[in-house]
Amino acid sequence: MHPALSVIFFTTASGAGYGLLALLGLLLPLGVVPADRWFGVAGLALGLTLVTTGLLSSTFHLGHPERAWRAVTQWRTSWLSREGVAALVTYVPAGLFAMLWVVFDRTDGINSAFGLAAAAMAVVTVYCTGMIYACLKPVHQWCNAWVVPNYLALALMTGALILNALQHLWGGPHRLVGLLAAASIPLALWLKERYWVFIDTTKPPSTAATATGLKGPVRLLEAPHTEENYLLKEMGFRVARKHAVKLRRIARAAGFAVPLVLTLIALVTDGAAAKIAACLAVGSGTLGVLVERWLFFAEAKHTVMLYYGAVEA
Amino acid sequence: MTGLPAPQPGQKKLGLVIDLDTCVGCHACAVSCKEWNAGGHSAPLPDHNPYAADATGVWFNRIHSFEAGDGEDSRTVHFPKSCLHCEQPACVEVCPTGASYKRAEDGIVLVNPDTCIGCKLCSWACPYGAREFDEDAGVMKKCTLCIDRIYNENLEEVERVPACVSTCPAHARHFGDLGDPNSEVSRLVAARGGVDLMPELGYRPVNKYLPPRPRKAAAANAPTRLEPAAQIGGNQLLRWLDRALSR
Numbered sequence: 001m002h003p004a005l006s007v008i009f010f011t012t013a014s015g016a017g018y019g020l021l022a023l024l025g026l027l028l029p030l031g032v033v034p035a036d037r038w039f040g041v042a043g044l045a046l047g048l049t050l051v052t053t054g055l056l057s058s059t060f061h062l063g064h065p066e067r068a069w070r071a072v073t074q075w076r077t078s079w080l081s082r083e084g085v086a087a088l089v090t091y092v093p094a095g096l097f098a099m100l101w102v103v104f105d106r107t108d109g110i111n112s113a114f115g116l117a118a119a120a121m122a123v124v125t126v127y128c129t130g131m132i133y134a135c136l137k138p139v140h141q142w143c144n145a146w147v148v149p150n151y152l153a154l155a156l157m158t159g160a161l162i163l164n165a166l167q168h169l170w171g172g173p174h175r176l177v178g179l180l181a182a183a184s185i186p187l188a189l190w191l192k193e194r195y196w197v198f199i200d201t202t203k204p205p206s207t208a209a210t211a212t213g214l215k216g217p218v219r220l221l222e223a224p225h226t227e228e229n230y231l232l233k234e235m236g237f238r239v240a241r242k243h244a245v246k247l248r249r250i251a252r253a254a255g256f257a258v259p260l261v262l263t264l265i266a267l268v269t270d271g272a273a274a275k276i277a278a279c280l281a282v283g284s285g286t287l288g289v290l291v292e293r294w295l296f297f298a299e300a301k302h303t304v305m306l307y308y309g310a311v312e313a
Numbered sequence: 314m315t316g317l318p319a320p321q322p323g324q325k326k327l328g329l330v331i332d333l334d335t336c337v338g339c340h341a342c343a344v345s346c347k348e349w350n351a352g353g354h355s356a357p358l359p360d361h362n363p364y365a366a367d368a369t370g371v372w373f374n375r376i377h378s379f380e381a382g383d384g385e386d387s388r389t390v391h392f393p394k395s396c397l398h399c400e401q402p403a404c405v406e407v408c409p410t411g412a413s414y415k416r417a418e419d420g421i422v423l424v425n426p427d428t429c430i431g432c433k434l435c436s437w438a439c440p441y442g443a444r445e446f447d448e449d450a451g452v453m454k455k456c457t458l459c460i461d462r463i464y465n466e467n468l469e470e471v472e473r474v475p476a477c478v479s480t481c482p483a484h485a486r487h488f489g490d491l492g493d494p495n496s497e498v499s500r501l502v503a504a505r506g507g508v509d510l511m512p513e514l515g516y517r518p519v520n521k522y523l524p525p526r527p528r529k530a531a532a533a534n535a536p537t538r539l540e541p542a543a544q545i546g547g548n549q550l551l552r553w554l555d556r557a558l559s560r
Binding site: 001061062063065067068070071072073074078079081084132135136137139205206208209210212214218219220225227229230231234235303304307308 | 315316333340343366367368369370371372375376377378379380381382383386387389390392394403405406407408409410411412428429430431432433434436437438439440441442445446447448450451452453508509510511512513514515516522524525
């Protein structure tokens with residue numbers, strides 16, 4: 001599948017934003033993050049900006065961005081529509097949570113409820129994002145049970161890395177956030193590895209024979225046209241697939257190994273060293289997730305390619 | 314609405330039956346489709362750089378050619394492919410705006426170009442590659458089963474079939490109601506063992522493909538190889554005599 005940069009940016013940014021939002025909503029009532037209102041301003045502004053720019057960037061690849069509002073109407077059947085609805089609904093508890101915390105300095109009572117509601121809706125939104133891919137039967141590498149857990153775990157991981165960095169910058173780091181960030185990395189890596197094992201070891205259900213209904217080995221003799229077409233450009237992307245092994249190595253290193261080491265350094269040191277380590281973990285993790293997301297598209301093979309010479313998909 | 318119409322008993326299911334035994338791969342149906350639809354319901358169907366090396370364009374019908382089988386049983390099969398107007402069209406269900414829909418009255422899957430946001434998700438959800446994006450209009454387009462021909466009372470009745478069907482010189486394309494078990498197309502499917510494409514995905518296409526007929530065994534006395542004709546030499550008269558007497 002062709003990796004559209006706007007979609008890669010969207011899922012990475014909004015995933016991190018929803019992860020951060022969910023953790024703030026969950027951890028503020030537990031007293032694990034600073035209740036300082038300026039910490040609230042920084043954390044919520046960052047979370048909501050990531051979410052909002054992500055959502056806006058996802059409209060850039062539309063043929064008609066001005067009609068994007070229509071996308072909230074078909075939530076009964078469409079995961080894309082459900083994602084849009086969930087994203088908009090999340091703004092309500094998140095907005096109330098932010099207002100009470102930042103404007104009225106309320107971090108308990110009713111605001112705990114808004115925080116928990118925002119956290120729940122953030123999880124729902126990321127779940128919908130994952131399901132957009134997981135419900136597409138023509139793409140074996142997407143239509144499986146590992147996709148949604150991967151999206152959720154990477155949102156948690158990137159959100160936790162950002163929250164950890166913010167806390168360190170605020171000077172009052174709570175060890176629990178550092179431990180949570182450190183623990184989320186192996187979890188996300190394990191799920192990613194399971195996903196890679198799944199796509200490497202399972203056979204997709206369709207073959208050139210089932211696609212054509214013909215008997216025996218089926219080979220493409222002649223494509224319909226001598227030139228490229230929309231289907232080949234959108235579904236026939238091959239550039240990164242040939243570098244998949246190298247790119248997986250980069251994703252493992254930048255997305256998981258380096259952030260884990262840096263987060264552990266931030267846990268055991270203090271002062272400037274801890275601050276720098278926690279911030280670098282965010283940068284490296286983000287880079288790794290961007291590569292991972294690129295691979296998620298590039299390694300996905302669509303059944304339409306069975307009509308263009310692919311043997312199975 | 315992207316919800317699918319509730320199935321009714323005796324539901325009309327308009328579709329195509331494509332005979333892979335008789336298709337000669339002439340691409341006339343693809344050209345005829347392009348010609349009709351460039352001016353029809355989904356017009357225009359844009360082409361980019363049509364006279365340059367990297368010409369691209371939107372087509373609703375494309376003809377692929379395959380080799381199937383090995384050795385004596387191998388054959389060349391020309392394989393026209395357009396929208397199959399599935400009974401479980403995921404392309405409709407994933408549409409976030411309701412621009413994609415399946416008609417309750419005849420099962421035709423259509424796109425409303427006025428509400429399509431051009432997110433392309435429907436083209437990802439189609440296993441068959443039936444949908445193509447119109448870069449100029451920013452909306453998705455697809456085969457309409459020539460909805461502007463089949464119900465068009467300005468056309469002669471015999472013309473009220475999809476353009477691809479009316480043009481096929483080999484009579485390899487058939488149009489009709491596959492929901493009616495007694496229709497001509499349904500009987501053809503039953504007689505020839507018509508198949509669904511990628512049945513394992515569960516889209517339940519309405520269009521059916523008739524597999525190539527089994528190869529006929531060679532007659533028992535048929536020569537296994539061609540022998541060269543007797544050497545007659547260069548004499549024109551003798552060669553003429555040989556031909557005349559060989560008749």
